[in-house]
Amino acid sequence: MKNHLSLRTKYFSFLISKKSLFLILFLFILLLACFTISASLGETFINPFHVIEVLVGKGNAFEQLVVTHFRLPRILIAILVGSSLAVAGAILQGMTRNPLASPDIMGITGGAATAVVLFLTFFSDKDNNLTVSIQWLPLSAFVGATVVALLLYILANHGRNLSPIRLVLIGIGLSAFMKAATTLFMITSPIYRASQANIWITGTVYGSDWQDVNILLPITTVLMLISFLIIRDINIQELGEPIAKSAGNRVHTYRFLFLLICTGLIGSAVAFGGTIGFVGLLAPHISRRLVGSSFGYLLPSSAIMGALLVLLADLVGRTLFLPIEVPAGVFTASIGAPYFVYLLLKQRNQ
């Protein structure tokens, strides 16, 4: 108890682990640093101190243009997308008690992607302009994600005792199906759009603007807040259904809520960042190593870790290979895929 901080007033009371709190603060500072560096690097270098000046409203016109108009929206989208995928992954891993669970492996990201391509195919005119507001895009991605999640839920509940590997197998099946559907929609649409969609599918925050931020920021904020309100309920469910029930948790109601939060986070992330792979698997796993399994620490640290991963992947992708831009998803997948194989092997040995 010595290494804990006990906060207690008339209105609230919490017990906080000093070590975990310190680690989360450290990660947050790291994110701020990466944020600044990311805003200063690119085709033209801008001194990080000038970036900070621009952020507080000073700096010359050129720096302001580059930072606030070109780099900032992209950075913010990377952070929002990364943290959404990571938190969704952490919740999925907790509620299924399955270390292999994550948005893309379970096919939920794929569902959202299919819905987005479908949306773009149906609501674009021949000049590749959308005929409806882009605000509807996250909603369609959310619907796609939810459909797959519910399908998975029904399949998973069909047989009792779903093993981690089986859940992954069902997810891979659903993913393959979604991929096929996406490809079908893409090849039946004009060439220009198909190549655009292809880059987007790999996962990129390229071309994000303030309009995107204005749509995504409120959605992510609300969903994050809700997920922070249900921390206790995820914690108790991670002890297994019988114990959660014994402690008075309405298991099925909350599970449904968890799923909706996840599909909301995944849908909105996919709508703006495409299918940036493995962030939802990696970020919670790294966080678990740092702060343990208790969700009060795991959620904030996963959120920051996911933001860091996508931010760094995007930074590397747009600076290291100039003049080509490599989608962020390429880098997250190149770290994530080998790690996934490692997890699979570890699972088999248990």
Place this chain on the structure above:
Amino acid sequence: MEAIETKSLTLSYGDNIIIEELDLQIPKGEITVFIGSNGCGKSTLLQSLARLLKPANGTILLDGKQILKLPTKEVAKQLAILPQGPIAPEGITVLQLVKQGRYPHQRWFQQWSEEDENKVLEALKLTGMETLADRPVDSLSGGQRQRAWIAMTLAQDTDTILLDEPTTYLDMAHQIEILDLLFELNETKKRTIVMVLHDLNLACRYAHHLVAIHDKKVYSQGKPEEVVTCELVKDVFQIDCQIAVDPIFGTPMCLPHGKGRRIVQKAGPTLRVADY
């Protein structure tokens, strides 16, 4: 006075009936132990008493009220169940686990009230886990791990505690340690304890009330010294045995027949169970 009572309770998995038309009373403030052969439905019965399983028919009363009609959080303040072989999430500490027993008593903004702290500390103390509070559960030995889970159910602060085979996978010393802990909880805190045990002899030592389950019904119930007979063992476990008196506790002791080696005593009179 009954802690839990069932009235013509029928339990089933699909069409497969496990327990049929069962009327059972669990006495308050005592240790009740369910015994029976593998797959006789004793675990299923225990789970249904903790509302984890919906009965196909009949009712379960907790302190005279229908358990399924009470709000689940209210039930959680009166009754806790520890299922068989629970698995803790990777890296979770003993304190974090035990703290979760406070779930039904907490609200979002009140997660560490003075009462929470007192109950958690008390649970850690009773189970002898104070010094291990900051250790990850998965780094503990089997016996310590089980004590951590028991501490979690104690932190829930319920009058009734149900345990499904709390001693499985434990060696002899740890089995006794866990059962002694539960016995003391009953003696000093007057907690009603209901558990499933595999070892008939240990069940006889610790149980005030023994319930033998056989063929979807209660075969017989009562004080171990009154109900445990060769006939019971023959009917319930399908094995011939001899019933002796436990030389330490004076409770019934079942010595099963079988093959095994026989040793002829060379000097002195042959040691016979009946001599005790």
